[in-house]
Amino acid sequence: MMDIQELVEPFARMLQAIAPASTVRAIEQGARIDALWAEIAGSGYLDALVAERDGGAGLDGLCAHGLWQELGRHIVPLPVGETMIARALLAGAGVPAPGGPIALAVAAPGQDAMVPLGRVAEHVLVDDGRQLYLAPAASARGEPTGVAGDLGASMRWETLEGLAWIARPECGLRAMAAVLRAALIAGAADHLVTVTAGYCNDRVQFGKPIGRQQALQQNLAVMAEEALAARIASQIGCASGLTPSLAAAACAKSVASAAAVRIAATAHAVHGAIGISHDHDLQLYTRRLYEWRLSDGSEGYWNDLLGGAMLASADTAVDFARLHCR
């Protein structure tokens, strides 16, 4: 197994080159995704999680975490992490994957599902609770959410019959997607900590950088703690590979989701009015933190499941964390 950084650094450099904020904004405004997708597909990273016997790189969960964190750090406006998951599952089942972007959804027939990046996906891997269907995006009735800049879509399949399907992993697609969201949150959070600390050192008020104010220093320290909590928790979610335990996924998404809103709040508080403006990049990040928090179960959803499992066990708190949240 390669060192994680050896894998992640070239990926991060590529994203920096091909997905600057201007590209993110253009795609949000409806620009074509073909060029950006071609670069990413051509890099080979889409098969990072496909097992080696199936022709992929066979990376482990923590390597995947490193890649996903970079996708969050660069707020890549395409379902790259989702496609990595889908391609690994499809390859494992011996089903050829389509070449385009694949989003993830949990939806029974006739049920509306909020699908992050649904508007820029060609296919959606749909978990109906029994099987995973590979559905062309065009096979769904899809509506934009109407939220400013949002690439998500509300999608609905009246029937999934006749579509190619594969076996559903026991943990379900929601747990896998939740761990991806947690890693994305961790990446964007880390970026915001860096730029917010930088802004504190640049912005002068009362004759000195605002970063010299103890009140801000205390808030920034807490922000760094929250970002670290999101990183470590999301790594717990990834530690056992593509299919997390319920407790590991819950820990990851609960902690990351709770951190996401607090990190966004501090970033905005420090940046002041300019951070609310469309032209400033801060909103590109905070809008996604809010979206990822709400996608695939908020902290409340996962805490409910995790607490139920904890109460149903006979374990002490430390033993439960040690034995199950991994």
Place this chain on the structure above:
Amino acid sequence: MFDSLTLAALPPEDEDIRPAIRALIADAIATLPTDRRARSWAGFDADFSRRLGAEGYLGLTLPRAYGGGGRGPFARFVVVEELLAAGAPVAAHWIADRQSAPLILNFGTEEQRQAYIPKICRGELFFCIGMSEPGSGSDLASVRTRAERTAAGWRLNGQKIWTTNAMHSDYMIALVRTSGTAADRHNGLSQLIIDLRAPGVTIRPIVDLAGDAHFAEVFFTDVDLPADALIGAEGEGWQQVVAELAFERSGPERIYSSVVLLDAWVGHLRSVGRDDRATRTLVGDFTARLAMLRAMSIACTARLAAGESPVVEASLVKDLGTSFEQELPVRIGDDLAAHPDEPVDAELHRTLLYVTHLAPSFSLRGGTREILRGIIARGMGLR
């Protein structure tokens, strides 16, 4: 930022320690009620500490040549986690095992190592740390306790306060001024090993708000100490203290101070059969954060095992961990009192109130929250 902190696993050979230490602990705590176990690392039992020493559970990070376990920080993590999770009384050996012995190993002379470390590892010598003074709390560089050179060694005058376990300890390692004045700040400070039975040492226990006497004030009046009471280099005391901080601030004791209460509350929920959505969500929130904090503490332990001194990272762990420890009694109290018709046994009630009352100290001891956040901010490039 702080990229070095990343998920790490406890090595299997260290995990293997768990069953044996668990059996030893079960025996020691069998008769302790929950509210005694909630004393956590303030619970004192010299016999238990000696038993741990005899069984090889103290000094795990220290070389075998000095009677240590020749293992490393991961092995110590496992043992400490088991002790704290169970609420075993560890106060007697706590400071010596965590800080004093590693300090003596790192900065002491060969004679000092031979004199102290084997006995610490056997659980026979107990240490306390003399930091705070009446005029020096967070501003530690302002200490005024002073040691003057004499023909035979040192003469010590001054006072320490809030010293945990001074009245039960054999020795204190104190930060004192050996040259200059308080205006010299970090310069001119040294660390001395003080025999607490030496003439001129007076120890007065201070009763805390829970009725326990776990800390004390210690007075030094013309206390004559031998030349080899100095540990490390004269004038290097501040640097030596800073080097200890990563050990002091990143361990499970910064996460688990309320964990006996947490388990008692979960036990209560199971026994009354309450598992509605609000209850599950609260239990889940605590569980998720406990798992995250535990992983963060292990990540910090991995940096220690790699020979680093992750002081800023340890501050992150301690601030987050103590916030969690403090939140537990607040929210558990709300939960129990939100169900006034549900019977709560007296032991759980006493445990809740004990932890509630002591919780403010969790973010005072070992560096206050505000000081830690200042350290973190500096680590982020602010100031």
